[in-house]
Every structure is written in C-alpha cells, then in structure tokens.
Amino acid sequence: MYREWAPDPAIAGRVTCLWTSTADSATTSLVVPDGCVDLIWGPDGPQVAGPDTGPKPVRMSPGDRYVGIRFRPGAVGEVFGVPVEALRDLRVPLAELGVLPELTVETMQEALTVQLRTAPGPDPAAPAIAAALRTGRSVAEVARDLGLGERQLHRRSLRAFGYGPKTLQRIVRFQRALRLARRGTALAEVAVASGYADQAHLANEVRRLAGVPLGRLLNRQ
Incomplete structure (x- = not known):
C-alpha cells in the first residue's frame, strides 16, 4: 500500500x-x-x-x-x-x-x-528550465527563451537536476504522458499533448525510461 x-x-x-x-x-x-x-x-x-x-x-x-x-x-x-x-x-x-x-x-x-x-540552495531558475522544456521546444529554443547559451543551460540543468536538458526534457515529457494516461486520455492524444511524434514514439520512450510497456506501467500504479 x-x-x-x-x-x-x-x-x-x-x-x-x-x-x-x-x-x-x-x-x-x-x-x-x-x-x-x-x-x-x-x-x-x-x-x-x-x-x-x-x-x-x-x-x-x-x-x-x-x-x-x-x-x-x-x-x-x-x-x-x-x-x-x-x-x-x-x-x-x-x-x-x-x-x-x-x-x-x-x-x-x-x-x-x-x-x-x-546548505547551498537550488538554482532559482530551475522551475523555469523544467517548465520551458516541458513545452516540447528544442533545447536551443529553450536556452534562447531563457536568455542563456546552450552550454550555460546544460551546466545549470546538470547542477539543478542531475542531468542535462535533453535528458530532463525526456523525463518531464514522460511524466506528463503518465499523468494524462492515468486520467484515461486516449494514448494517441497523450502522445500529441506530451510532445511525442506519434504513439509509437511514446511507446518506445516509455520502454526506454520504464523498462515495461505503458499499459503494464499503468497497472502497477
């Protein structure tokens, strides 16, 4: 439980x-x-x-x-x-x-x-970095929107989250997809709303990050 x-x-x-x-x-x-x-x-x-x-x-x-x-x-x-x-x-x-x-x-x-x-606190820009990456825009676009260079964004993402912006983007996108799927949203809609190219892209990413198909992952929750 x-x-x-x-x-x-x-x-x-x-x-x-x-x-x-x-x-x-x-x-x-x-x-x-x-x-x-x-x-x-x-x-x-x-x-x-x-x-x-x-x-x-x-x-x-x-x-x-x-x-x-x-x-x-x-x-x-x-x-x-x-x-x-x-x-x-x-x-x-x-x-x-x-x-x-x-x-x-x-x-x-x-x-x-x-x-x-x-203790040394977190980067105050961390929420904005995660939110911007969650929109599905490219790392270059996010860096530009935040007024950062790509290398600077990478350093700050690594320091705040433990991994670079590309990995962070995959994870926040994956978590958004899980939230939508748990609400009963159709998987094709989940894929589009979460920034995946299509449902197959969503399925492949879930397997990479979770090690199991999305349906089995949802049944575990």
Missing part, C-alpha cells in the same frame, strides 16, 4: 510530499524517472535516492515498510553535501554523506528544516 501526504509548511517550498509504502506480500515495486531526489528509510536504513535516468526495481518482502521525503525536481540543492549530479542513478546510505545526523522518521522534517537553511 502506498500513500502520500503534504510536508511541513517550513519545507514545502523544496519538498513535494512525504510518502510511505508497505508490502502486504512479496512484490517488486518499479521506480521510474521523475526528476526527484528522495530521502528514504527502509529495511537497510536511511539512504538518498538520486535522480534516475532509467527504471529501478525494488524487491519488497511481506511487511517491508519504506518512508520517504521527496524533493521537488531541481529543489534539492546541496542539502546532502554533494552536487546532485553526483547522486545520479545511485542509492547512497545517508551515513556515507555525513551531512545530517542519524535521522529517524519522526525527526526528519525538523532536521531538514535546519539543513535547508544552511
């Missing part, structure tokens, strides 16, 4: 939600790219889940419980003491990063509130 709830208002500007997932039976949960960074408590202790570029299957035994705090895309900054690109596609034990005390689920929001005040 999975559920989400809103974070404390003190961290809501940087954190999109808190969540918990509990396995009633042996199962494999599929984590797909969403541009986010999570701090997670699970059977192996607290760890940081960096921004993913591909699917991450998580095997869960009956009774396993995970609790997490999810940062908004581009909002993590250096709260964990390292650039976000250093966490890309990784799961790093919190103790190895050495920037936060041995947190518990009960104390995590209070401790993060303090850390967020002192």
Whole structure:
C-alpha cells in the first residue's frame, strides 16, 4: 500500500510530499524517472535516492515498510553535501554523506528544516528550465527563451537536476504522458499533448525510461 501526504509548511517550498509504502506480500515495486531526489528509510536504513535516468526495481518482502521525503525536481540543492549530479542513478546510505545526523522518521522534517537553511540552495531558475522544456521546444529554443547559451543551460540543468536538458526534457515529457494516461486520455492524444511524434514514439520512450510497456506501467500504479 502506498500513500502520500503534504510536508511541513517550513519545507514545502523544496519538498513535494512525504510518502510511505508497505508490502502486504512479496512484490517488486518499479521506480521510474521523475526528476526527484528522495530521502528514504527502509529495511537497510536511511539512504538518498538520486535522480534516475532509467527504471529501478525494488524487491519488497511481506511487511517491508519504506518512508520517504521527496524533493521537488531541481529543489534539492546541496542539502546532502554533494552536487546532485553526483547522486545520479545511485542509492547512497545517508551515513556515507555525513551531512545530517542519524535521522529517524519522526525527526526528519525538523532536521531538514535546519539543513535547508544552511546548505547551498537550488538554482532559482530551475522551475523555469523544467517548465520551458516541458513545452516540447528544442533545447536551443529553450536556452534562447531563457536568455542563456546552450552550454550555460546544460551546466545549470546538470547542477539543478542531475542531468542535462535533453535528458530532463525526456523525463518531464514522460511524466506528463503518465499523468494524462492515468486520467484515461486516449494514448494517441497523450502522445500529441506530451510532445511525442506519434504513439509509437511514446511507446518506445516509455520502454526506454520504464523498462515495461505503458499499459503494464499503468497497472502497477
């Protein structure tokens, strides 16, 4: 069972939600790219889940419980003491990063509130970068619209999100497609509205980013 709830208002500007997932039976949960960074408590202790570029299957035994705090895309900054690109596609034990005390689920929001005040913050342009790329315009067009050179956009995207603008664009487009498909939108319409060339392009991208067909991915949600 999975559920989400809103974070404390003190961290809501940087954190999109808190969540918990509990396995009633042996199962494999599929984590797909969403541009986010999570701090997670699970059977192996607290760890940081960096921004993913591909699917991450998580095997869960009956009774396993995970609790997490999810940062908004581009909002993590250096709260964990390292650039976000250093966490890309990784799961790093919190103790190895050495920037936060041995947190518990009960104390995590209070401790993060303090850390967020002192750690280097996110790029204030990150939301605008993600929003512009979500429209489907080319990286060159987005850079021009934001008043940036393409190399500068690449550096800022890498620093804020953990990957360059082309990868970020694929991920935000993929997430938009998932949201529309979950609402019951016809897949041909999903493809057009999300900026794909056609439904086949959508299907291929979903397989690359999620590792499974869209129908199977939707059934997992």
